[in-house]
Amino acid sequence: MxxxxxxxxxxxxxxxxxxxxxxxxxxxxxxxDDRVEIRGLFSFYVKTYESYTGRNPKTGEQVTIEPKKLPFFKAGKELKDRINSKKK
CATH class of the missing domain: 1.20.5 (Single alpha-helices involved in coiled-coils or other helix-helix interfaces)
Structure with missing residues (x-):
């Protein structure tokens, strides 16, 4: 700021x-569920997951995982290049 x-x-x-x-x-x-993009820098988007059967790691009991949406981040090419550039 x-x-x-x-x-x-x-x-x-x-x-x-x-x-x-x-x-x-x-x-x-x-x-x-819109995509947010700043070209060259990053994009955020929402990924939707269907319901599936998982396991409780403590008990091994099968549990139903409810459908959900999660935000995902994807770095843009310019950001990746800047991070990976070798500056001395």
């Missing part, structure tokens, strides 16, 4: 509001 404050020439309160708005919009999009 500090970098946004300095770069945009706005107050700390305003920069915090912008950052919170950004993440709130991401959460709302994912809640609607």
């Amino acid at each position: 500090e970098a946004l404050k300095i770069e945009a020439g706005i107050s700390k309160t305003e920069s915090a509001a912008i950052v919170h708005l950004f993440f709130d919009e991401m959460k709302q999009a994912l809640a609607k």
Whole structure:
């Protein structure tokens, strides 16, 4: 938020509001099963899992796992390249 404050020439309160708005919009999009993508940096998407039979690791008893949705993160090419670049 500090970098946004300095770069945009706005107050700390305003920069915090912008950052919170950004993440709130991401959460709302994912809640609607929309994909969130910032090209080159990352994407988030929701993966849906059907119900299945699993096992309780303590007892070995079979249990039914309810259907669920989970958010997934995928790094973009530019982010991967930057992380893997060798700087001396």
